[in-house]
Amino acid sequence: MGVALRDILEDYRQDVDPGTLRGAIAVDAFNALYQFLTIIRQPDGTPLMDGEGRITSHLSGLFFRNINFLESGMRPVYVFDGAPPDLKAETVAKRREVRDAAGERWKEALVRGDTEEAYRQARQSARIDDAIIASSERLLDLMGIPWCVAPSEGEAQAAYMAMQGDVSAAASQDYDALLFGAPSLVRNLTVSGKRRFRGRTVVVRPERIELAAVLNGLSLDREQLVEIAILVGTDFNPGIRGVGAKTALKIVGKGEFEKVLEEKAPEFDPEPVRSFFLNPPVSTDYRLEWGEADREGIIGMLCDEYAFSTGRVEAALEKIGVRSGQRTLDAWF
DNA sequence: CGTACGTA
DNA sequence: TACGTACGG
Known part of the structure; x- marks a missing residue:
């Protein structure tokens, strides 16, 4: 959502x-x-x-x-x-x-x-x-x-x-x-x-x-944008009833984020949600390498296992230059 | 979502 | 060629 x-x-x-x-x-x-x-x-x-x-x-x-x-x-x-x-x-x-x-x-x-x-x-x-x-x-x-x-x-x-x-x-x-x-x-x-x-x-x-x-x-910083989101409601908190994005923008613009929360949701602690958005768990260990499509592997999976039409799959692969015999041709050099 | 193929 | 519709798996 x-x-x-x-x-x-x-x-x-x-x-x-x-x-x-x-x-x-x-x-x-x-x-x-x-x-x-x-x-x-x-x-x-x-x-x-x-x-x-x-x-x-x-x-x-x-x-x-x-x-x-x-x-x-x-x-x-x-x-x-x-x-x-x-x-x-x-x-x-x-x-x-x-x-x-x-x-x-x-x-x-x-x-x-x-x-x-x-x-x-x-x-x-x-x-x-x-x-x-x-x-x-x-x-x-x-x-x-x-x-x-x-x-x-x-x-x-x-x-x-x-x-x-x-x-x-x-x-x-x-x-x-x-x-x-x-x-x-x-x-x-x-x-x-x-x-x-x-x-x-x-x-x-x-x-x-x-x-x-x-x-x-x-005229906001990211922290304030997160505050607006918290007021409206996110996947991590329900938000304040009757407060949409425009109202939330006004509230945060006036510096009344804490005040409104105290009034309307005194039990709610926004801190965990705020810090989740500002400093979420992420991995620094990822690799971005794009390789050649494996024509036979794709046909084996989509057509042999999942009943895709071979003609359609081959025609699509053709669009990115993946043709039959390519690997065999490569083997010559 | 996509491609394929009909019709105007 | 542009667009609507059928079909894909």
Whole structure:
């Protein structure tokens, strides 16, 4: 879900010229996988599956998106979430509840033959499990795309990599990466293109939000932006009832963060959340090396194991210059 | 989400 | 060529 800062951040969205996305970018892996798992479905909500009923929506999304990323000169590194912090326990439990309930309503809607409701509920029931993580990591390895597992939140790790200058931006739909200090956040990277909203075709383009521009424009420092998030509510605290981003901006601007908390939530200690955003657990031990895609390995996995069409997979690989016989040719030199 | 292929 | 729709797994 992330933080609801949209109302104060929307003025700072910049259109991204696709050509400027060349080079290393840290992609929030869980965020991307959720998007693939929610979007890549049949009209009744059924995800793509192989003959054994294993979900393959995420593999389709990852494979074809990455082909396009690589083709355009982008070098993605996928950052997976590690163990969620204790602060997130309530959010995690609540999400599980929502997912499970949606799964039930999906089944019921299917029985009723209510396809639209089935689709809606199916999307909300999307879940990332160990098989989805393991198969994603394996496909990335075969594509020569680096990935790492964050000690805690993937967005914090992606932000750190951007702060180090190892990647030019963190890519996620959520604004949290900015709170974690990412100098640049790219949204809509894994959901760009034409999409239909209520029958209308809308073009979704990647957008960039620069942390410096936000802080300058709103006359804040990062600590104050984190305070705004805490008032609105984050994955790590419930927020103050009735306080949205604009109200929170005013409160923090007047220096009344502590005062409002004392009034409205005297029991709540914001310190652990504040320090989690300002100084999150991250790993300094990661490697960013992009290698050649393993054509036979990819075909073996996607086509032989997961029933992808060989023609489609080969055509996609062709786009990034991975052809049959390449390895045998290399062997001559 | 993506590609493939129909139609104007 | 541009766009809508079917299908992918």
